[in-house]
Amino acid sequence: KVVAANVVAREEGSDPKLKDEGVVFSAHWDHLGVGEAVNGDTIYNGAADNATGSGMLLEMARVWAELPQKPKRSALFVAVGAEEQGLRGSFFWGQHPSIPAGKIAAAVNFDMFLPFGRATDVTVNGSERTTIFPIVEAAAKRTGLAISPDPRPTAGLYYRSDHFSFARVGIPSFSVEQGHVFAGKPAEFGKQAMDEFTAKRYHQPADEYKEDWDFAGMEQYSQFGLLIGMDVANQDAMPTWRAGDEFLAARQASGVK
Numbered sequence: 001k002v003v004a005a006n007v008v009a010r011e012e013g014s015d016p017k018l019k020d021e022g023v024v025f026s027a028h029w030d031h032l033g034v035g036e037a038v039n040g041d042t043i044y045n046g047a048a049d050n051a052t053g054s055g056m057l058l059e060m061a062r063v064w065a066e067l068p069q070k071p072k073r074s075a076l077f078v079a080v081g082a083e084e085q086g087l088r089g090s091f092f093w094g095q096h097p098s099i100p101a102g103k104i105a106a107a108v109n110f111d112m113f114l115p116f117g118r119a120t121d122v123t124v125n126g127s128e129r130t131t132i133f134p135i136v137e138a139a140a141k142r143t144g145l146a147i148s149p150d151p152r153p154t155a156g157l158y159y160r161s162d163h164f165s166f167a168r169v170g171i172p173s174f175s176v177e178q179g180h181v182f183a184g185k186p187a188e189f190g191k192q193a194m195d196e197f198t199a200k201r202y203h204q205p206a207d208e209y210k211e212d213w214d215f216a217g218m219e220q221y222s223q224f225g226l227l228i229g230m231d232v233a234n235q236d237a238m239p240t241w242r243a244g245d246e247f248l249a250a251r252q253a254s255g256v257k
Helices: 046-067 087-096 133-142 162-168 189-200 214-233 249-254
Strands: 007-011 022-028 034-039 042-045 074-080 104-110 121-123 171-176
Touching: 007 046, 007 121, 022 046, 022 087, 022 162, 022 214, 046 074, 046 104, 046 214, 074 087, 087 104, 087 162, 104 162, 133 214, 162 171, 171 214
Parallel strands: 022 074, 022 104, 104 171
Antiparallel strands: 007 074, 034 042, 121 171
16 A cells, blocks of 8 residues: 655746646656665665656746746646556546646656756657647757657657656646757767666666766756746647547547637
């Protein structure tokens, strides 16, 4: 049995009508806790997975709260629990959102970033399925990031992170995911470093903070996601899924045509 909580903060929008609608930023705050010892260590810290996304969520909330002029729509910062137990926290919130799903313009999720320094690309798998994609492309250009395709399309990653819980109720949703090309490093560095992390630290006690971490890439990805959210929050039309998408019917059922 797992007992966990979702933590939600709301910053109200500036438009008298659109402030009842919102843009969601999310990240899961949980990890595996205490488990089987590996080399004498029983604490599964989850520093990359997902203290990184949680820290980015807090920083984006801080920046949004300090804006002298708030965007038109409200912002919801949703830290979900029990992701490691099968997206349970995000599933619950998707079924019981703070505001109706039909009033949520978009949801942008952040899950696991590695401290490899300044990035040159980003993956936003699933964003191309939504009417938000031109905003995503513009934000990538502004932050100097190339949009790379899903490196593992057969893995079904779109259906294995918290944004999926929101997409299934019709909300245009996707995750900002770390790219594989890093400034000043060989082209093969990103894949090799990711493979090493997966083999030696992913879901193990060794996923812990080190003082030599380079947060420059996380700063970029936070800026990128924040730009997307701000632009969506100021957009007059309510975003939706593109024609023929599997989540379009749920969006229409929520009242968005």
